[in-house]
Amino acid sequence: MAAPRRDTRGILDPAELLSRVRFRRHEPAAPELRPYLEHYWLIDWDLPEPFASHVVPHPSVNVVFQRFEDRSYGEVAGIGLELFTQKLEGRGRVCGVQFRPGGFRPFAPDAHVSEWTGRRLPLAEVFGELDGDPVASVLAPADDAGRVAALDAFLLAREPRPDPQAELAIGLVDRIRTDRTILRAGAFARSEGMSLRTLQRLFAQYVGVGPKWVILRYRIHEALERAASDTAVDWARLAAELGYADQAHLVRDFTATVGVPPTAYAPKG
Known part of the structure; x- marks a missing residue:
């Protein structure tokens, strides 16, 4: 299995973004997840003034856990059809899962992936009732290894089956x-x-x-x-x-x- 890609394709003005945030990619620790995922992507920032990032989305579904100042939430982001802009300010953290195009449906097999396209939905709306507080579990660890382990646990709990x-x-x-x-x-x-x-x-x-x-x-x-x-x-x-x-x-x-x-x-x- 190849390591996560290192290119910045899709990011507008990547040098400017990377000068303002800590951006990393990791592959899952659980081997059984790797066929479905491009990588995990982790971002942390502490900004003295607001900054807007712009991305031309890949044809991939993402599951995103995010903390903006004192607000934390998780969502499923279907494929974005238009330029995606995100305003970053203060302190924050994002832990994301980028699925391989075609790799998301085994985790939510009851609907066509096109139903999520152009939409961002709460986790429970896609995955059903969730045990515990997965958002806190993913965002809490101070180190990358802990966040990767929590993302692995969340996805393995969805029990993806070969398709x-x-x-x-x-x-x-x-x-x-x-x-x-x-x-x-x-x-x-x-x-x-x-x-x-x-x-x-x-x-x-x-x-x-x-x-x-x-x-x-x-x-x-x-x-x-x-x-x-x-x-x-x-x-x-x-x-x-x-x-x-x-x-x-x-x-x-x-x-x-x-x-x-x-x-x-x-x-x-």
Whole structure:
């Protein structure tokens, strides 16, 4: 099992965020959880003035335990369809679980994952009655190992069961993420020996968004990463590499997702 990824894909101006918060990723200590999860992500901050973070969400469900000053709560965050902005101020802590796309449903098998898309719901609304106070259990430990253990315990209590369809969905999304030749949902479905409708139905049930959306979101993540690391991006060439018909289509999708056109996106640092 690979270690948690170290990239900052999806985070707008990552250097600015990382200069203000302590951000870490860990894999679960429990091996049986690792096939379903990207990683745990932990953030702590103590800020003299407010700061707003901005993220272009991954096609992943997250379970999030958070403390903002004196308020603590937990929630299930379905896939975010738009730019996510979070204001951070004072002192706070977040312990999150990022599931692999396709990996959440074994923990809540009674509903299609698309039901959570674009929504943030209290833990009990998704998982049912909870024993004890899992929010306090996850947020209380002073060290990362204690928080990881508490996150493991919370997820293991959900008793996820192996699901071949979840494994299939996880594998398909991973192919989209890593194989840049996958540009069209229909062609991808045919290469996997299934109809586009079958692929779309699988993604609705297990991922939460359609395959076309996933392909587009990973394109935007790559464009963001290139923009953050290269002040002289050849946008026409990048559009062609990412499978766009022309530069105008990339500019349109980038602007709709990020809020500014590519040439105006210039992270500090």
